[in-house]
Amino acid sequence: MTVQKMLASNGKEDFNLFAITQVQLDAAAEVLELDPALHALLREPVREMHITFPVRMDDGTVQMFRGFRVQYNDARGPTKGGLRFHPNETIDMVRALAAWMTWKCAVVDIPLGGGKGGVACNTKILSKGELERVSRAYVRQMGRILGPEMDVPAPDMYTNPQVMAWMVDEYSVMQGHNDFGVITGKPLPLGGSKLRNDATARGGMYCIREAANALGINTQGATMAIQGFGNAGQYAAILGQKILGATIVAISDSKGGIYDPNGINPFHAIEHKLATGTIRDFTAEGAEPISNQDLLELDVDILAPSAMENMITSRNADHIRARIVAELANGPTVPEADNVLYQNGVYVIPDFLCNAGGVIVSYFEMVQNAYGYYWDEATVDARLDAKIAAAFQAVHKRAQELGVNNRVAAYCVAVERVAEAVRLRGWA
């Protein structure tokens, strides 16, 4: 495998995420014996837009911002994917995430393609007014390629329902009428969906339930370690306890973690994180400090990487002792580590299946917007469960049939569906 590997100045292994998505696709293309022209088409985004736009700052000066939108593949429907506001946003990062969105929508069989967007900006130093003007200016430039029938953004890193509300308002002004379906992850009064907030973790818990059933593991009292304690990690702790009956024995964030074999109360942990900004020193109820590295290597039933990409590498893969690795984060495991985990019998639920709950409920939000009729919580929950459980079963079955790891199997299921749409449309 020819992953473009770079050694960062601090000596830490680093990887180009877009190159990783291409290597992962190549592995599936080989198994599927994909036609070379089709394979070449699926290795690259079909469309990208790069913009530069001015924003008036609070002090009266005008600052230029750079933004991107990548529409990776729209053969199966309008592209769908989050919008990130991050100072180090790069086009390769956005391309990688757009590619994963394509495979994610296909693997859970929703009629959407994959997209992603970003603005290079630091939300920590923008005032609320500046953030609103950046959000509106992005839509004024990018709006010409957005729309419920074309490309539908959603919140992602450092964007939130308020940002989505400003954007849907700006887009509606441009259209001359309300067009709520252009963006998902909106506040409820503007056409948001019930259960959107915890949908990513909720879908992950349903995948873990299915995996545990397949492996004969009882999740009641099963031990669970969670790396990362933001949106995905916090809801994973709450729902891991509620849906699976698991005992949360370890949690970490970027500053460090805590470990308690008797179980950590997720609600108290969240309160502490909100009050102090980190989980690291929440030891009042008997937990001990633990490093992020040691957390990954704990002997637990379930490990849920819910922080960042490139966390399980060839350096630590051999030390992972969890029976199930549920990838709520995008790209936490690099390709070399995948093989080691597979050989060691660790059951990996790959990211674009495990964290697909968010986009499934986003799709439900688009559907509800389209017909102007809103579902109750129980309906959203039951439909999410059915959709992601079916996707899990398709991937699990394919992995058994082909004798490949779950990531390759998930790619096979997803790529086959996109390839079929591309073929039927006569693109390759």
Ligand code: NAD
């Ligand atoms: P977030 O910013 O809310 O939380 C990230 C958490 O990870 C924070 O607690 C942070 O302190 C922690 N963290 C950062 N670096 C770390 C490190 N080196 N070690 C341990 N912890 C570290 O982000 P989020 O929305 O929870 O997203 C987390 C991951 O899940 C990302 O990969 C994201 O792409 C993926 N994801 C999230 C959603 C969603 O709906 N939120 C959907 C799909 C995928």
